[in-house]
Amino acid sequence: MATETIKVNSREFVVKKYSFPTEQIPRLDYQDKKAEKLIENGQPVILTGSDLVGSAHHWDIGYLCSNLGSGQYTVYSSADGKFKYYDDKKLTQNKQFKPPTTQTDMTFQEFAAKLKRKDNKELMYLQQPLNETVGTRIVMDFTNFNWGWANETQKKNHWGPMTSNLLLVGMEGVITPAHYDEQENLFAQIQGYKRFLLFDPSQFECMYPYPIYHPHDRQSQVDFDNPDLTKFPNFANLKGYEGVVGPRDVLYLPMYWWHQVESLHGHGETISITFWYKAAPTVKVVYPLTSGQKVAIMRNIEKMIAEALNNNESMPSFMQAMVQGRYT
Ligand SMILES: O=C(O)C(=O)C[C@H](CCCc1ccccc1)C(=O)O
Numbered sequence: 001m002a003t004e005t006i007k008v009n010s011r012e013f014v015v016k017k018y019s020f021p022t023e024q025i026p027r028l029d030y031q032d033k034k035a036e037k038l039i040e041n042g043q044p045v046i047l048t049g050s051d052l053v054g055s056a057h058h059w060d061i062g063y064l065c066s067n068l069g070s071g072q073y074t075v076y077s078s079a080d081g082k083f084k085y086y087d088d089k090k091l092t093q094n095k096q097f098k099p100p101t102t103q104t105d106m107t108f109q110e111f112a113a114k115l116k117r118k119d120n121k122e123l124m125y126l127q128q129p130l131n132e133t134v135g136t137r138i139v140m141d142f143t144n145f146n147w148g149w150a151n152e153t154q155k156k157n158h159w160g161p162m163t164s165n166l167l168l169v170g171m172e173g174v175i176t177p178a179h180y181d182e183q184e185n186l187f188a189q190i191q192g193y194k195r196f197l198l199f200d201p202s203q204f205e206c207m208y209p210y211p212i213y214h215p216h217d218r219q220s221q222v223d224f225d226n227p228d229l230t231k232f233p234n235f236a237n238l239k240g241y242e243g244v245v246g247p248r249d250v251l252y253l254p255m256y257w258w259h260q261v262e263s264l265h266g267h268g269e270t271i272s273i274t275f276w277y278k279a280a281p282t283v284k285v286v287y288p289l290t291s292g293q294k295v296a297i298m299r300n301i302e303k304m305i306a307e308a309l310n311n312n313e314s315m316p317s318f319m320q321a322m323v324q325g326r327y328t
């Protein structure tokens with residue numbers, strides 16, 4: 001795998017080299033009017049100085065070990081270090097699907113002990129919504145997040161309610177392959193460094209997501225390390241953005257934006273917390289439609305056809321019959 005060394009804020013990182021060009025994600029102080037404008041326009045921006053999770057800046061593996069309590073945490077393992085998310089509610093519709101990662105529930109203390117071992121064959125990634133089983137000091141830290149700013153941002157942009165805060169603790173080198181989510185996201189980095197590769201929703205034609213009924217719905221089918229340009233020719237036209245988030249940085253990750261996330265080597269485990277918000281309700285449709293709205297329309301139509309046919313095997317021929325020779 002080809003790598004390159006990039007410099008970010010006087011730090012050097014060795015990162016994987018991909019076939020597509022990228023521009024830098026803007027990096028601005030959270031009170032900069034330009035930053036507020038970008039968020040308002042659904043454009044990604046790395047925000048500094050927000051202290052969104054200032055009360056968690058001291059969180060490290062040891063602190064979490066002592067204060068997260070003895071609740072069960074979901075830990076994924078992967079031999080190739082890639083953690084492609086799959087919806088286990090869709091496994092029934094896809095008998096032959098083989099999950100690419102294994103999932104184990106364990107206490108945080110067990111996870112921390114595994115991190116220390118030198119004989120780990122697989123990479124591990126703890127992904128767990130923060131809930132009330134955590135210890136009192138974590139609850140206190142959580143209460144002291146900069147909710148004033150988060151709530152103000154939510155209100156100003158007419159986002160819906162916050163749905164969850166996912167605690168992410170990854171080993172160096174873990175990768176979450178390219179996918180999009182249907183929620184607005186304030187992504188707070190606490191420890192370690194994560195490289196984000198971002199792609200505008202208008203790049204949909206280059207990303208070839210799985211069918212909507214597939215467990216990997218919303219994930220790209222393209223293997224970034226070895227793209228099959230025969231099957232996915234438009235991947236050759238992909239253009240992206242990239243940026244590295246470190247401790248105290250917050251990335252505004254707009255809904256429907258494709259992203260791949262890589263925990264970088266040389267800076268220890270990564271600790272992050274997501275702040276996911278439901279979409280702003282569409283009060284009045286304004287034309288032209290945004291590329292995100294077009295993705296939402298495509299998803300709704302694909303869902304309706306899958307329900308109407310009630311037979312996923314017949315989807316490919318039905319979808320092609322609709323467009324080939326007519327819209328192609
Ligand atoms: O914050 C985001 O949206 C990310 O993709 C961050 C990513 C882990 C996300 C895991 C996940 C992916 C899809 C559905 C539910 C959970 C990382 O940081 O590695």
Ligand SMILES: [Zn+2]
Pocket residue numbers: 179180181259
């Ligand atoms: Zn995501």
